[in-house]
Amino acid sequence: MMRIGVIGTGTIGTLLVDALIKSKAAKPHAISVMNRTKAKAEALAKKHPRLSVCESPIDILRRTDLIFLCVKPNQFFPLLRPLRHAWQPSQLAISVTSPITIKQLETYVPCPVARVIPSIVNQSLSGSTLVTFGTHMTDLQKSRLWAVLAQFSNPIEIDEASVRAASDIASCGPAFITYLLRKMIDGAVTTTPLSHKQATQLTTEMIEGLGNVFQEKLYTLEELQNKVTVKGGITGAGLNALENAFHDAFENLFRATQEKFVEDQKKVRESFEQEES
């Protein structure tokens, strides 16, 4: 039985534990968690009886084989420094954060490493997880990790150069699309007699149905847009208005996330060099 450890039970650590258990990828008794503020880990154990709550990261390393490191980028090196000599060669350390490179992890963690970027949609056992394998992973470790992730997501291998853009779509995308949906609701409410409640219900049911249409592979994105857009019709008029407002919105979005990514990587590099010296 593979024993899974989760260090950091904030948003992503909790999401991973919930998805592992819901998908039956792991039983609660095979999962050990710890969090800096212990109450958070205990709350998770209340939700999943038989989940073990550990006192320290070292405890997690003593008890588990596959260890998800679910802390923020600036919390990584302070967490990893005291663990340097605690890892076993058979263990796998998995980072969930994009600005820390595999190379940086490999210089800091003596066992094989990988990176997995989850998405909030994994909670409903759907969507992608973005996987970057470390250079020291064995084929068995790769296939084991893949099999675990495949229980609650569609794992996709992503190289270092594409990890930010891929994360923008797979992991930040739910927030971006939700923002657009909320804008649609606000627009309807301020310019038409539709109530906020009605607009919200119609919007959430529409997006749920849209997800189902794509899940059933009924149309490609382009086919769907063409099906709904009658030439010279009302949808076309709406799309023209959108094109005027949004024609370069996503280019700007990807530029903005790349800029923030470079800034985050610089901060990580500085803290990494500080830790090294």
Ligand SMILES: NC(=O)c1ccc[n+]([C@@H]2O[C@H](COP(=O)([O-])OP(=O)(O)OC[C@H]3O[C@@H](n4cnc5c(N)ncnc54)[C@H](OP(=O)(O)O)[C@@H]3O)[C@@H](O)[C@H]2O)c1
């Ligand atoms: N949020 C997303 O949708 C998303 C998606 C993909 C990837 N990620 C990545 O996931 C990582 C975590 O993000 P998050 O949103 O889950 O952040 P979060 O909610 O702030 O969770 C981080 C958790 O780590 C705990 N922690 C910090 N240092 C620790 C230590 N030394 N030992 C044990 N626990 C420690 C914190 O404990 P306290 O309770 O004491 O603060 C907190 O509960 C980030 O690196 C982010 O890039 C996030």
